[in-house]
Amino acid sequence: MGPMSNTPVITRFAPSPTGHLHIGGARTALLCWAFAKRNGGRFLLRVEDTDQQRSSESSTKGILEDLAWLGIAWEDGPELEFDGKRFGGDERGVGPYFQSERLGHYNAAIEKLIESGHAYPAFETPDELEAKRKEAIDAKVGYKYDRAALELSSEERAERLARGDEHVVRFKMPDTAITVKDQILGDVTLEPEEFDDFIIRKRDGFPTYHLAVTVDDAMMGVTHVLRGQEHLINTPRHVAIQRALGFDEPTYAHMPLIFNPDGSKMSKRDKDKAAKKACKDEGLTSSPVSSLSDADFAEWLKNKTKQLESSTLVELARVVGVDLPEIDVEDFRRAGYLPGTLNNYLALLGWNPKAKNEDGTDLERFSMDYLADHYGFEGMGKGQAKFDRVKLLAFSADDIAALSDDEFATRWREWASAYDTEIVDRFDEATMRVLAPAIKTRCKTLKDARGVIGFAFVGDQGFEFEGKAVHKALIKGEAKGLELLKDYREALSSLADFAPDAIEAHVKEFCESREVGMGKLAQPLRVAVTGDAVSPPLGVTLGVLGKDSVLARIDRCVEHCASQV
C-alpha cells in the first residue's frame, strides 16, 4: 500500500455469532475501525454464521449493539438502529453480510477450485478420521490427512459422487513454503509440512471458515486483514486459496492477545468460576434463582466445565451479591463504564501513540476522534498484554469526574434505566443533576455511584449507627457534638430553602454564630443522617434526603445517643 495506491482502505470485523462480544473482539474491531477511518476508508462488518449448530440471531443482535454502543460504526454490513443512529447498509452492493446467505458464492469458488485441480472430494467419515488421528497421537507423530481421497481413481470418484455418497471437499495445499508478510510480526514463513489438505466444504454443504473468509474478503474488497494472533497460522491457508483463485492478497497484521492478570485466558468461564466460588462460600445447596432448577444448579456447581446462560449468571450473581469479572462488552456496560473509557484503555493495551502531553508525560488519554486519526497497527507491540482492571478503573474514575454535571446526570440516568431502575424510581432528573457534582469524584463507575449515596436508599429508621463514629462525633468530650446537634435541629427546622448550597451556607452561618469550626457540627450531622462519618458534602447529603427525613433522622440519632449513655 504505497502512497501512490489509490485503492481505498477497507477493513472488516467478522465475528461469529456464538455469544456476546468478547472484550478481545472489541479491541480488534476498534483497530479495524480506526485504521479505516485514519485512511479515509471503510469499515465493514460481516457475520460468520457458517456454524449452524452454534450461531444464533440473538447473538448477532447483541454483538451489533455492543459495537454500536462502543461507537465503532460500520459503513457496510447488517443494518442496525441504535440510540437514534443508523449503522450498516450495502452502499457498495457487495452484500449480503451474513455468510449463511452467501452459499452460492462459496460453491462457485469451490467448483472452480475442483475444476482447476486445487480441490477434491473426500469421502472419509468423521469417525474414520478421528480414529486415524488417535492412531497418530498414540504413535506420537503429528497427524496429517493422508490424501487417501486424492489417490482415488477418477472412475471411482465419479462413481461415488454419482451414487450421492456424502463427502467433504478438501483444498489441495501446495507443497511450497508460504511467507506471511505480517505488519506487526514481520515476515513469518511456514513450511508446507505444517499443513495438510484442509476441508473447505463440510458434509452439511456449508463452507468452512478458511474458504468463506477468503472468498468474502476478496469479493468485498477487503484490503487489510487485522485480527488476533490466534489466526496467524491460518493465514498461509488463506493465502494459498487466494493464489489458487487469483485473488489479490490483502495486507495482514496480527495483534497480540490479551490475558487476565494471572496470565490465564480471559474467558467467559471466568464468570462461572467466580459465581461458583461465591455459591460455595455461601454454602448454597439449592438454586437461589427461579430460572435454574435445583438439579441443574447442583450439576453446575459440581462440574467445573459447566457454564450457565449469561442472563442466568447475571441474575444469580445479583442474588448472591458477587461482582462477576467483566469479560464481554456487555459486562463492562452493566458495570457502568463509559464506552470512551473502554476504547481508550483497549487501544492503549499493546499500543502507544508515542506522543507527549504538554507537561512532558506520555499521552495516554485520548478520544475516539484521536483514535480515528492515529490508531493503527504501526507501533503495536508484539508481546501479549494483561488486562488490568485497576488501571481501567482509574481511567473510568477520571473520565466520569471530567463529565459536566448535565452529562453525568444524563449518562447516569441512562445507565440506571437499563441496569438499576431503583435509582430512577428514587430520583427525578433534577435531583440527579443536583447530585452530580458530589458523586462524580466519588465513584469510579456509574454503577458505584449508588454506593456513594447508599444512605438515601434506606428508610429513616432503617440504618445502623456506626458505634465508633457516634462516639467520636457525638458522645466523646463534653458531649458538645450532641448538644450542638440538638440546637441546630431547631435552627434547621425553620430553614425554608433546602437546596444543597443553602443548607451549606446555613450550617456555616450557624457555626460562626456559635464560634465553632465547621467540623464540630458537620460530623455530628453527618453521623445523624447517614449513620457513618463518611458521606458526600453536607449540603448534598442533607439535601437529597429532604427536610422531613433529615429531622426524623436527627431525632432518632438523639434518642440513640441517649440510650448509649
Added chain:
RNA sequence: GGCCCCAUCGUCUAGUCAGGUCCAGGACACCAGGUUUUCAUCCUGGUAACGCGGGUUCGAAUCCCGCUGGGGUCACCA
C-alpha cells in the same frame, strides 16, 4: 510433543529497526506528605524493571547465538 510468535518496574508501556545523549522515561497501583467540615478529588515527593548465559564492540536494554519462561496452533469451530 511438532511448528510458529513473544520477553523492560507488580501491571500497561517509551527506548530496540539506524549501539553511546538510559546508573532506563511515563501511566496505573503502592508508600509518605500537603490541601479539604468527613470521604473523594487535587497537589508534592518516593519505592520499583532491561529473564539467564555466552558472544560481537572502545561501548549493548538495543546486534548475534543458546537457555529459560510465557503464548498461539495442530477440528467436517471460527
